[in-house]
Amino acid sequence: MDHRQLATDVLRSVGGKENINKVTHCVTRLRFELKNNKIPNAEEIKKMDGVLTVIQQGGQYQVVIGNQVVPVFNELSSLLGDLGESNSSDDVQGEKKNLFDRFTSMISGVFMPIMGALAASGIIKGLLACLSAFGVLTATDGTYIVLNAIGDTLFYFFPVFLGASAAKYFGLNQYIGMVIGGSMVYPSLLSFVGSEQQLTFLSLPMNIMNYTSSVFPAIVAVWFASLLNRVIEKRIAQGFRYFLAPFIVLLITVPLTLFIIGPVISYLSNGLADITTAIYNFNPVLAGLVLGGPWILIVMFGLHWAFIPIFINNMATIGYDSVMGLLAANQFAMAGAALAFGLRAKDKQMRTLGISTGGTTLLGVSEPALYGCYFHRKNR
Incomplete structure (x- = not known):
């Protein structure tokens, strides 16, 4: 090519x-x-x-x-x-674009730049879990500690990474987005989480929450900062805009995030996790039919990005996501079909196509198999 x-x-x-x-x-x-x-x-x-x-x-x-x-x-x-x-x-x-189209575009635009690092971090954490389960490494081994730091860094500092990516998408300076995200996981602030000592700002009490590994609070905070930045830049002379606009944006956005945006979005995120868990617990078979059944069509139309933050949010808030297990069955079935197509194909090029796309599907990327093996040969 x-x-x-x-x-x-x-x-x-x-x-x-x-x-x-x-x-x-x-x-x-x-x-x-x-x-x-x-x-x-x-x-x-x-x-x-x-x-x-x-x-x-x-x-x-x-x-x-x-x-x-x-x-x-x-x-x-x-x-x-x-x-x-x-x-x-x-x-x-x-x-x-309608609201749903704008949401899916935003999610893909924010998450795609960090998806490679996110996938790599997930693989490392999965590898560590396997090595630990088989007794090869323990949590006190130096090798485990180093690998765990590599795999856990992105998840722990997720608001920082999302802050940078969201800032780029919303047209805000990326370093301002990083400062907003970093302030949400700053150690001195996290020390007040669950503490009997009350943190105040301008004599007003703050409800400090743990935003490590969180998804939505940083995105919403940076979106608000981008809107605020546009308003401020229109009212500041060009010569002072470079340093004065970021100063005002940070001075307003960070406290407002800690006071209102963060807690409100966190409560909504927890509610979203509870809803998805309740749907699964109501009837896992029905949930599999409703969500897992049409998943191949959702991927085909590129709408799966709308679900990505929900999966990550569930992992961050409750430590697991039941829906991904349902979708994994769909993924393995697609991989098996592609591999079977490749093994049965007589043409060398088609055999290579089936086996290679079956392998990428097992790793979570199904579109090559979807369009290369399935749809063009659906009647054969």
Whole structure:
């Protein structure tokens, strides 16, 4: 596959740079936010070498590439220049999206930049759990301690990472987002969690909570800071804006987060975890049919990003997520079907396709198998 040529052809077919508000990518897809979604020629794009399919969903024009999406995106970025960096999702002009489309776009935009590190951290923690279960390592071993630090850092300081990623998405300076997230897990503040001593700010009592590993509070706090920053920058002279705007934003956002935003969103997050657990406990079989059954369709349309923060939130608040177990059955079934397709295929290229996509599906990336093995051969 010629990555440069494919990026050039896709760019031309979606209407060129002038029709693009923003472009990002996930594990397998180029995700365009276009000014006019009627311009692209979907059939032309589908026929390109290296393109699996095209999906228009969630307010985005999605070109499914598969495992080669990163080099294609890099080539596309070089053709677009600084387009993707200069536009935040709220500033660009284009077709109006409904609330759900905006939410899924936001979630994918915030989580995708850290997804690689998140997956790596999860693998390390899973490996440590296996080594511990089989007695190879104990919690007091130096090797265990070092590996656990590597695997646990992102989860412990999640608000910092999310603060940076959310700031980039909402058009705020990333370092301001990191400060907001970092202040939520600052050791001196965490020492007041569960303490009999009351922390006050301007003589007002604060309800300090433990935001380590939390998901939604940092995102909402940075979103608020981005809105506040826009208002402030319009009212400050250019010469003072560079240092005065961040000063005011942090001085207002961080205390407000500790007073209101953090506690409110934390209570809502706990409620969301309770709801998903209650659905599962009501009838696991019914939950499997309702959630696990159509999951392949949800992934196909790129709407699975709406569920990612729920899964992570459940892991952070209650330590596990029952729904992911239901979806794992779906994932293993898809992997088995792809591997079976590869083992039975007579054509060498199809055999390689089935076995390789079956392997990536086992690792959690199902789109290559979905579009490479299943849909194009659903009647065979």
